[in-house]
Amino acid sequence: MKLLVTGGAGFIGSAVVRLAVARGHTVVNLDALTYSANLANVASVADSPSYAFVQADIRDRAAVDAIFAAHRPDIVLHLAAESHVDRSIDAPSDFIDTNITGTFNMLEAARKYWVAEGLRECFRFHHVSTDEVFGSLPADPDLQFTENTPYDPRSPYSASKAASDHLVRAWYETYGLPVVLSNCSNNYGPYHFPEKLIPVIILSALSGKPLPIYGDGSNIRDWLYVEDHADALLLVATKGTPGRSYNIGGENERTNLQLVQTICAILDRLHPRAAGRYADLITFVADRPGHDARYAIDPTRIRTELGWRPSVSVEEGLERTVLWYVENRDWWRPLLTRHGVGQRLGTAKPTT
Numbered sequence: 001m002k003l004l005v006t007g008g009a010g011f012i013g014s015a016v017v018r019l020a021v022a023r024g025h026t027v028v029n030l031d032a033l034t035y036s037a038n039l040a041n042v043a044s045v046a047d048s049p050s051y052a053f054v055q056a057d058i059r060d061r062a063a064v065d066a067i068f069a070a071h072r073p074d075i076v077l078h079l080a081a082e083s084h085v086d087r088s089i090d091a092p093s094d095f096i097d098t099n100i101t102g103t104f105n106m107l108e109a110a111r112k113y114w115v116a117e118g119l120r121e122c123f124r125f126h127h128v129s130t131d132e133v134f135g136s137l138p139a140d141p142d143l144q145f146t147e148n149t150p151y152d153p154r155s156p157y158s159a160s161k162a163a164s165d166h167l168v169r170a171w172y173e174t175y176g177l178p179v180v181l182s183n184c185s186n187n188y189g190p191y192h193f194p195e196k197l198i199p200v201i202i203l204s205a206l207s208g209k210p211l212p213i214y215g216d217g218s219n220i221r222d223w224l225y226v227e228d229h230a231d232a233l234l235l236v237a238t239k240g241t242p243g244r245s246y247n248i249g250g251e252n253e254r255t256n257l258q259l260v261q262t263i264c265a266i267l268d269r270l271h272p273r274a275a276g277r278y279a280d281l282i283t284f285v286a287d288r289p290g291h292d293a294r295y296a297i298d299p300t301r302i303r304t305e306l307g308w309r310p311s312v313s314v315e316e317g318l319e320r321t322v323l324w325y326v327e328n329r330d331w332w333r334p335l336l337t338r339h340g341v342g343q344r345l346g347t348a349k350p351t352t
């Protein structure tokens with residue numbers, strides 16, 4: 001199959017690109033190369049005859065039309081987005097432009113192409129979204145997000161993703177465009193840009209700096225190893241039922257504090273400090289405004305309909321991730337000078 005992957009130079013998109021090429025698909029990677037992109041993430045496939053890269057912005061409709069016409073994909077996996085909640089608090093307009101208007105452009109370009117191709121039945125537009133569109137859950141373990149949970153986004157990031165999900169569903173209902181959607185929990189793993197919690201903690205620890213935890217560290221996330229997510233995405237894109245959405249989760253709920261303590265214990269074993277333990281560096285910092293308390297995914301639909309479940313436990317995935325960052329300093333060192341990295345972002349107080 002020929003896949004058009006948007007955002008394929010980012011964290012999750014690059015995992016999809018690497019896995020798709022390994023599985024024999026032809027991949028066109030469309031990416032604007034924003035601050036979070038890195039072509040090193042796809043260096044392992046860059047010379048493959050099954051891979052092509054096109055630098056383009058999904059806000060540029062003419063460029064997107066030209067890519068559809070030139071490459072004629074069977075499936076679109078749409079991941080390109082502004083993805084960092086803290087940046088969305090400081091500068092929401094990029095999130096509106098890329099996540100909403102950019103998705104609108106992708107849908108219109110896909111629809112034009114699909115019509116021109118004679119409404120090909122096997123064509124799919126897979127929109128990759130987040131569990132954050134469902135809002136925040138209380139601690140009760142019986143409560144989880146299902147595909148029928150009402151949308152209740154609470155940050156500019158999650159609101160922009162929710163808006164894009166609504167557009168995608170509307171293009172299915174109104175125009176019959178064969179879409180599938182997925183809403184996934186927090187990802188982690190190799191090639192994670194060093195502004196998100198797990199790489200921030202690992203890189204701070206390796207530099208002997210304080211390990212910042214927002215609030216009291218009680219926020220709960222459902223962690224999924226990125227390569228498991230890529231596997232699920234290829235399954236949803238190729239086997240999902242048009243018009244349907246699939247929740248994807250790791251079945252690995254942890255508080256942020258538990259997660260950081262686990263990373264510290266792994267580092268103590270793999271890369272001991274000269275004196276003391278890594279957990280001694282844990283520092284609680286001011287919370288994120290509107291910080292969602294808990295996300296948890298009910299993965300019943302993807303498990304029963306598509307036979308998918310995560311293969312990597314959080315302990316095993318964190319061990320692989322820590323080892324990867326210890327061994328790949330040449331990957332992350334240059335990223336530390338990118339705009340905003342290493343700074344505390346997203347502290348804007350709500351206006352009254």
Ligand SMILES: NC(=O)c1ccc[n+]([C@@H]2O[C@H](COP(=O)([O-])OP(=O)(O)OC[C@H]3O[C@@H](n4cnc5c(N)ncnc54)[C@H](O)[C@@H]3O)[C@@H](O)[C@H]2O)c1
Nearest residue numbers: 007009010011012032033034036037057058080081083187
């Ligand atoms: N990271 C997570 O835990 C998580 C969880 C669930 C869903 N998602 C979703 O998965 C997708 C990918 O997330 P990620 O963590 O890999 O993000 P990322 O920030 O690492 O990568 C985003 C990629 O999109 C590209 N991009 C941004 N704006 C663009 C534009 N206007 N035109 C073309 N390319 C553009 C960037 O250059 C970058 O390569 C996003 O849609 C995100 O909402 C992420």
